Amino acid sequence: MRIAVIGDSILWGQGLRPDEKIAARVAAVLSDRPGTPSVEVRSFAHSGADIWHDGEGDIDIILPIPRRLGQMDGVPSADLRDAQVPCPGPAEREEVGEIPREVPYTLNQVDRAALELAETPPDVVLLDAGINDVNVTNIVLPFKSRRALHERTRSMGDRVRCLLEHVHAAFPASRIVLTGYYQIVTEHSDVAALIRYAAGLLTHFEEWWRPEYNVSASATAVFAAATLLENKRELLAAEVGPAAILSSGVERVRAIGPQVSLGDLLIEPLRAKLVGLSRVFAETAEHVLREQVEAFNALPGRRASLALPSIPPQHAIQTADPWLFGLDDRLAPQDPLVAVRRGLCDRFSVPLHTRFLWERASVGHPNARGARAYADAILAQLV
Numbered sequence: 001m002r003i004a005v006i007g008d009s010i011l012w013g014q015g016l017r018p019d020e021k022i023a024a025r026v027a028a029v030l031s032d033r034p035g036t037p038s039v040e041v042r043s044f045a046h047s048g049a050d051i052w053h054d055g056e057g058d059i060d061i062i063l064p065i066p067r068r069l070g071q072m073d074g075v076p077s078a079d080l081r082d083a084q085v086p087c088p089g090p091a092e093r094e095e096v097g098e099i100p101r102e103v104p105y106t107l108n109q110v111d112r113a114a115l116e117l118a119e120t121p122p123d124v125v126l127l128d129a130g131i132n133d134v135n136v137t138n139i140v141l142p143f144k145s146r147r148a149l150h151e152r153t154r155s156m157g158d159r160v161r162c163l164l165e166h167v168h169a170a171f172p173a174s175r176i177v178l179t180g181y182y183q184i185v186t187e188h189s190d191v192a193a194l195i196r197y198a199a200g201l202l203t204h205f206e207e208w209w210r211p212e213y214n215v216s217a218s219a220t221a222v223f224a225a226a227t228l229l230e231n232k233r234e235l236l237a238a239e240v241g242p243a244a245i246l247s248s249g250v251e252r253v254r255a256i257g258p259q260v261s262l263g264d265l266l267i268e269p270l271r272a273k274l275v276g277l278s279r280v281f282a283e284t285a286e287h288v289l290r291e292q293v294e295a296f297n298a299l300p301g302r303r304a305s306l307a308l309p310s311i312p313p314q315h316a317i318q319t320a321d322p323w324l325f326g327l328d329d330r331l332a333p334q335d336p337l338v339a340v341r342r343g344l345c346d347r348f349s350v351p352l353h354t355r356f357l358w359e360r361a362s363v364g365h366p367n368a369r370g371a372r373a374y375a376d377a378i379l380a381q382l383v
Contacts, residue, residue, distance in 0.1 A: 001040070002042070002122040003039065003041045003125075003126060004042050004125045004126070005023045005041060005043040006109045006167065007106060007128035008046070008132050009047035009048060010131055010179065010365065012045040012098075013061050013371065014047050014365040015333070015336070015337050016211060016337070016367070017337070020368045022179075022209045022366070022374045023126055023304065026113070026378050027039040027041050030379070039193045044087055044093065045109065046102045046104070047095070047097070047100040048099070049105060049109065050102040050132045051105060051107060051129045052072065052133075052159060053102070053105065054069055054070050064148075065144075065308070068152055068154075069134075069152060072159050072162050073158070074162060076162075076379040084108055085362055087109050087111065088356060096344065099341070099344055099358060100358060100361045106163055106164070110163070110166045110167055110242050113171075114172050121174060122171060124382065125167055125171060126173070126179065126378065127178045127179070128178065129160065130160055130285060137201065138152060139277050139281045140185075140194070140197070140198060140274070140277070140364070142198055142274050145272075149284075150284050153280070153281055153285055154288060159356075160178075160289060161295065164302075165296070168296075168301075174303075175303045175304075175382075177381050178304060178307070179307045179374060180285060180286050181286070182282055183279055183313065184317050184364045185275050185277075186314075188314045189275070190318045191270060191271045191318065197360070213245075246261070258326075265293060290306055307374070307378045310377065311323050315370075322367065323366060323367060323373060324365060324366060324370050325367050327360070333362050333363060341361060
């Protein structure tokens with residue numbers, strides 16, 4: 001049996017050792033089944049992959065109201081796909097897959113898979129995509145609008161549809177198993193470290209957009225505090241520009257940073273917001289993915305199924321028994337591959353804001369136990 005793996009950090013296996021990754025677990029179980037020949041896995045996935053580009057700028061990361069994704073009416077032409085960053089060969093994929101980058105796009109991964117597997121097409125394509133198009137910052141930064149997150153997540157549907165069609169065009173006889181997502185933060189999560197992480201993201205994102213928008217460093221800290229406190233009148237007005245947003249609340253909100261304790265007064269409102277954002281994404285994504293799989297299967301010759309991992313609320317991020325990687329009290333990542341990502345930071349001489357992200361790229365991803373939950377969901381679809 002041959003399995004091709006296409007997608008983002010979930011199927012890449014962010015922070016996991018090779019034998020702990022989802023596809024490896026699936027292959028191990030299938031190999032033990034009576035009558036199953038050897039199982040070969042070829043992975044084209046990598047951390048951070050978008051399905052396709054959307055032309056957004058870095059300023060979109062800090063806007064309280066995320067925009068809807070641009071509509072895709074069909075798979076981009078071969079010329080447009082060829083103009084993007086090509087998917088690298090097997091050795092380089094394995095070497096740099098831990099780096100969270102939007103390119104090569106998932107559509108380009110399909111092109112590379114079609115090239116490498118032309119003589120030996122896969123029996124099964126494991127596929128996941130969508131969360132990076134939605135953008136994880138819209139889920140983990142607590143000042144983001146839940147309604148806007150719902151709309152943005154809904155708008156990823158046509159991208160998923162294009163991806164399914166592109167996979168089918170490349171491998172018309174293959175069975176596709178599309179994996180879903182999960183609620184990252186729940187009522188059981190200890191959100192103190194996550195709030196400091198969110199404030200840290202804002203502080204480090206400043207290096208990307210401050211020169212272009214002429215915004216002061218102090219305004220960044222004020223923005224962090226103001227948005228965490230949800231001054232909705234000033235901060236959730238869709239027509240307010242970046243500079244005006246960043247200046248709001250200066251007289252009334254005390255600046256904070258990633259090392260500052262927010263106190264009991266803020267913890268519960270912020271917990272509710274983080275839980276709400278995670279729930280909105282998980283529920284909306286499940287609906288969108290299920291809808292797209294059903295529409296895809298309604299066409300002749302299509303075979304796709306949706307594998308939804310069962311990660312109970314008590315095993316979400318920052319819980320007593322997490323199935324997701326989190327952060328310790330010093331905001332250090334908890335996965336075994338952090339040294340690998342630090343080495344890549346040194347190798348590519350990345351700036352401070354990029355290092356902050358790369359080193360903590362495992363946050364919110366399935367750990368070894370979470371990967372087993374994913375593998376179980378996939379195997380249930382391959383019975």
